[in-house]
Amino acid sequence: MSNQVFLLPDLGEGLTEADIAEWKVRVGDTVTVDQVVVEVETAKAAVEVPIPFEGTVISLHGDEGSTLQVGTPLITVSGTPAAHEQHREEERAGSGNVLIGYGTSEDTRRRRRRVGVTRELTRPEPNRAGVAPRVISPVVRNLARKNGLDLSRLPGSGPGGVINRADVEKALAAPPETADEQRIPIKGLRKAVADKLSTSRREIPDATTWVDVDATDLLAARRAINAALDADAGVSLMALLARLALAALTQYPELNSTVDTERNEIVRYGHVHLGIAAQTPRGLVVPVIEKADSLTTVELARQLRDTTELAREGTLPPARLTGGTFTLNNYGVFGVDGSTPIINHPEAAILGVGRIVDKPWVVYGQLAVRKVTQVSLSFDHRVCDGGVAGGFLRLFADYLENPITVLGRL
Numbered sequence: 001m002s003n004q005v006f007l008l009p010d011l012g013e014g015l016t017e018a019d020i021a022e023w024k025v026r027v028g029d030t031v032t033v034d035q036v037v038v039e040v041e042t043a044k045a046a047v048e049v050p051i052p053f054e055g056t057v058i059s060l061h062g063d064e065g066s067t068l069q070v071g072t073p074l075i076t077v078s079g080t081p082a083a084h085e086q087h088r089e090e091e092r093a094g095s096g097n098v099l100i101g102y103g104t105s106e107d108t109r110r111r112r113r114r115v116g117v118t119r120e121l122t123r124p125e126p127n128r129a130g131v132a133p134r135v136i137s138p139v140v141r142n143l144a145r146k147n148g149l150d151l152s153r154l155p156g157s158g159p160g161g162v163i164n165r166a167d168v169e170k171a172l173a174a175p176p177e178t179a180d181e182q183r184i185p186i187k188g189l190r191k192a193v194a195d196k197l198s199t200s201r202r203e204i205p206d207a208t209t210w211v212d213v214d215a216t217d218l219l220a221a222r223r224a225i226n227a228a229l230d231a232d233a234g235v236s237l238m239a240l241l242a243r244l245a246l247a248a249l250t251q252y253p254e255l256n257s258t259v260d261t262e263r264n265e266i267v268r269y270g271h272v273h274l275g276i277a278a279q280t281p282r283g284l285v286v287p288v289i290e291k292a293d294s295l296t297t298v299e300l301a302r303q304l305r306d307t308t309e310l311a312r313e314g315t316l317p318p319a320r321l322t323g324g325t326f327t328l329n330n331y332g333v334f335g336v337d338g339s340t341p342i343i344n345h346p347e348a349a350i351l352g353v354g355r356i357v358d359k360p361w362v363v364y365g366q367l368a369v370r371k372v373t374q375v376s377l378s379f380d381h382r383v384c385d386g387g388v389a390g391g392f393l394r395l396f397a398d399y400l401e402n403p404i405t406v407l408g409r410l
Helices: 081-093 106-121 138-146 165-173 188-203 216-227 237-251 297-313 386-401 403-407
Strands: 002-007 017-023 036-041 046-050 055-060 067-069 073-079 206-214 257-260 265-268 274-276 278-280 283-285 326-330 349-353 357-363 366-380
Touching: 036 073, 138 165, 188 283, 206 386, 216 237, 216 366, 216 386, 216 403, 237 274, 237 297, 237 326, 237 386, 237 403, 274 297, 278 297, 349 386, 366 386, 386 403
Parallel strands: 274 326, 326 349
Antiparallel strands: 002 073, 017 036, 017 067, 036 046, 055 073, 206 366, 257 265, 278 283, 349 366, 357 366
């Protein structure tokens, strides 16, 4: 007596692997020559595999659902060498079997005809459009049927687009899609924004602080400035907000920095490359104005106007969308009062301004209606503590409430 290892035979048609669909025998069973011991699934069909010798099953090399490569052990039996030699003689005689190693008995030929029937039965049914989903495995089809999964709507990742078990399991793990919902792939600009914001949330321990501000004098200052300028050189509200934010940053340079995680260092920049969050038809972009702190208010206003126009047209060079050191976000244009903006990674802070609306406000002990806004600062807690962040935001708020005294020094 000796142990004989039966290898997964050549399945023909260039196939190199197969999934074990169902074992027909168990360890301890006695098998005879040409007895079907397993049903396997290939990328072409379900196939019953007979064993070419007899004996007692010692081990099964793989669980149902597992994948085996052609030429690797399938089943081990203990039998007589004579039975194995008979198989070799039949193999040498040649019978044109698709499964190399099959015997040539009448039983095998009948079984081979059953395999052909199995191939016919496992052909996929066409969907409503008349196109059959490329599903070969009956186990895969059965798994989809049990879970109510429409295979005609499922893309396949196998050779030639064949739907395999992994494709079905992935679809079952995903949230169900109903008739009244639409699934939109995250790609292009939206994917770039999503990746950057996800990185920010994942890597930066951020915190947010905010304060309400009387912006009445800010609006008055803008009117006074524009009255003294040519019509084409007008200063926008965003330009004034940027100018005052840059002024506050000179007192709190900790916020104009980044964290070098590889060297475990805080990198503080010598100039402010100001990012301006802008909503465009293509989505959110943050164009950058280099060395914004070195520009006059009028120059800053002009660059802001030109930059945001190019961004909305989608003609801004990619280089102008990177390299920022601090970002200003005017979310008030969307009609909202406040926000906790996500830091534009790898920067250390982002300043946000809400809408300006009429609100009751106490002025010199008297109740009055004033133009009020809310400003917020999200900051990287690694570069500074709350005292620095709060100090910057309070200073920026004071500048908004008394802009003329600040702008007169710039």
